Amino acid sequence: AGRPRRRHTFGSRLLDGTPPGRALVLRTARRQVLKRTGGHYPAPLKILDVVRKGWGRSVAERLELEARAVGELAVSPECKNLLFLFRLREAARKGPWAPSGRAADVGKLAVIGAGPMGGGIAQVAAYNSIRVRMKDIQHEAVAGGLAHARSVFDGAVRRRSLRRREAARRMRLISGGVDYAGVGRAGVVVEAVVERMAVKEAVLREVEDVVAPDAVIASNTSSLSIDGMAAVLEHPERFAGMHFFNPVHRMPLVEVVRGAKTSDDAVETLAALAIRLGKVPVITRDAPGFLVNRILGPCLNEAGHLLDEGWDAHAVDRAWKRFGMPMGPYRLIDEIGIDVAGHAGQTMAEAFGDRMAPAPALVALAGTERLGRKSGRGFYRYAKGREKGFDPSVYAEMQLFSARSRPDPAHVRDRLVLVMINEAARVLAEGVVGSAADVDLGMVMGTGFAPFRGGLLKYADDRGVADVATSLAALSRTCGDRYAPVPLVEELARTGGTFHGTFPTAKSAARP
Ligand SMILES: NC(=O)c1ccc[n+]([C@@H]2O[C@H](COP(=O)([O-])OP(=O)(O)OC[C@H]3O[C@@H](n4cnc5c(N)ncnc54)[C@H](O)[C@@H]3O)[C@@H](O)[C@H]2O)c1
Known part of the structure; x- marks a missing residue:
């Protein structure tokens, strides 16, 4: 009962009700699935297959077809890799980085700089019911940041993931201005001003003058040194990087960058905040380019x-x-x-x-x-x-x-993927992150690296590090020294080890 009745138009009867019509619908659906998945995700194709084979059969027979298809999908490498990633993600969101359990609950956030990143961070915070104060040096920039946040909310309303009234209510959690009013009540202040060291230093000094004593200060910088910025602060222990990706509302990764003097509490507060914003935090050390x-x-x-x-x-x-x-x-x-x-x-x-x-x-x-x-x-x-x-x-x-x-597509694949695996091995050997899981989460959540492959280093492990090492060595002879396998790759190749086996997720991730 309750369900709206489907109207059978002449067209729909022709498509659903006749064998050639049904074949056309399934062919079109298959083409669309292939276009969207590149053929890398077998489940939607299997669904179409079950629909096709089940046509005209009894319910029992159709259930049997369905059960068999699920069984086949469950043992596919794609399913295993997606589950693998799901587990990594859940583990990261449960907080292996939280040794002290002293993450502060952030009631209010301040964002300095109302460009696309500042506006985006404010929107994500308000979306998740956190009050935000946005500060810039120009009124137009503040208006721009608010407009950016509003346009993201409008998108959610258009996609019907949020009611208009609710979007308006959350949007009202963001206020803005050109002074530091309200910044003193924020539990976390995220700096997202222009990417220039001198400007950032000046802004951070100003922020330190106005924040509450227990507030955490973070920079959204992509390329500047966290320790360099910390040097101008009186309390560098409550300062860290909090690197969001663009566009903020869509990219699930946040790199929390631990400087040499950053305290565990600050790292935990920022990672917990990232989770509250619906993101996956990966904790990295302060090194150029961080992880991703x-x-x-x-x-x-x-x-x-x-x-x-x-x-x-x-x-x-x-x-x-x-x-x-x-x-x-x-x-x-x-x-x-x-x-x-x-x-x-x-x-x-x-x-x-x-x-x-x-x-x-x-x-x-x-x-x-x-x-x-x-x-x-x-x-x-x-x-x-x-x-x-x-x-x-x-x-x-x-x-x-x-x-x-x-x-040759295989040549392109090797040129682009092997150079990343080699760099990831350096990142692990240097302790920029604590685990292979951090690398894989970072690359999937921060760049969209093929999820059905389980991540960059899962791909390397599945391919076999020995094969990775041999292929790198071959490329280093034809393309240049930058392909020379790094010592960690050579060692894993020699011992038959894997990245995930050698660098498992550990509690020490907060102190890489
Ligand atoms: N754009 C990206 O893709 C991206 C991704 C990740 C991180 N980031 C980083 O985020 C930060 C901001 O990026 P963006 O693209 O939004 O920058 P942007 O340059 O477009 O905007 C910066 C804003 O900061 C304001 N500003 C400048 N000086 C200020 C001051 N003293 N006090 C307050 N506000 C000031 C400017 O008026 C401007 O509105 C940069 O550090 C950038 O490296 C950018």
Whole structure:
């Protein structure tokens, strides 16, 4: 009873009620599933299969078909990897980083800087019922931050995940201004001003003057040193990094960056806050690029080297998507912004030297007016923020004039994934994070690394570290020293060890 009656129109009777109609519906559904999943997720296809086979059969027979399909899916590698990730995520959200259990409950948050990140952080906090004060130096910027938050709430209303009244009520939890009014009552202050050390230092000093004695201060910096900033503070122990990803409301990862002097309590408070905001916290040490950008950087730079070698960019993007990534490396560079990516690449090269020296093609592009999606043109063209196809004129902009060849997808996969595995091994060996689980959660939640593969290092373990080491060594002979397997990879290859076995999730994650 209660259910609305389905209206049988002539069209729906033709589609559902006749064998050719049903075949057409299933074919179309299959095509759509393949388009959305790239064929990497077997469950939706299996559902369509069960529907097709069950047509005209008895309920008992259909249940039998269903049960068999579930049994097959449950033992698939995709299912195992997704469950593996689910368990990592749940473990991270239960807080292996919480040795003292003294995380402060944050009743009010302050955000300094009302740009896209500040506005985004304020929105996520208000969405989760935390009162927020947003401070900037210009009224227009405050208005911009509020408008950004409102547009995210509007999106939730449009998608019907929130009622309009409820969205308005939560939006009212955000207030803004150009002074420090209210910041003194915040349990956590997140600094998200322009990425310039001198500005951040000045802002942090001001914040320290007005905050409550037990408040935690955090910086959302992507590339500046947390210890460098801590040096200007009187109480560096209550300061840490809290690195959100863009767009804040969509990206589930938060890197909580422990500086040399950060206290356990501060780390715990920020990680617990991240969880309250619906995010997955990964605790990292203060090192250039922290976790995710450190590992992603070499991959994007390698994509630049592929261009210098004459490969077709669009084909590279397609191959990387086929591997299971949400988008190809050039499409991702467009998304990040070519200027921002160029700047990050420069910082990484300064920190890590030759192996991260920016690829010439990317350096040439960074000097142009193509900034990626935000400017309407990058590797792709964009109109009203939507991608409108690959733009071959980008080659001339990079001073690349030779004909382009299509690469072997397996070559693209190895070039991009192996360089990340090698860097992840460095990150673990240096203790930037405490476990392979941290790396995998970071890469899946922060970059969308193929979830059905279980994560970057799960992929390496499944492939076999010995094979990873041999393939890296082969690439180091043809592509350069940056591929030389690092000692940890060689050791695991020699001993038959795995990343997850050698670096299991441990309570010590809060003190990597
Ligand atoms: N944009 C991203 O993709 C991204 C991702 C992660 C982290 N971050 C980091 O987040 C921070 C902010 O990023 P964004 O893209 O929102 O920056 P933005 O430069 O677009 O905005 C910064 C805001 O800070 C304000 N500001 C400048 N000086 C100030 C001061 N003294 N006091 C208060 N406000 C001041 C500016 O008016 C501006 O509104 C940066 O540290 C950035 O590295 C950015």
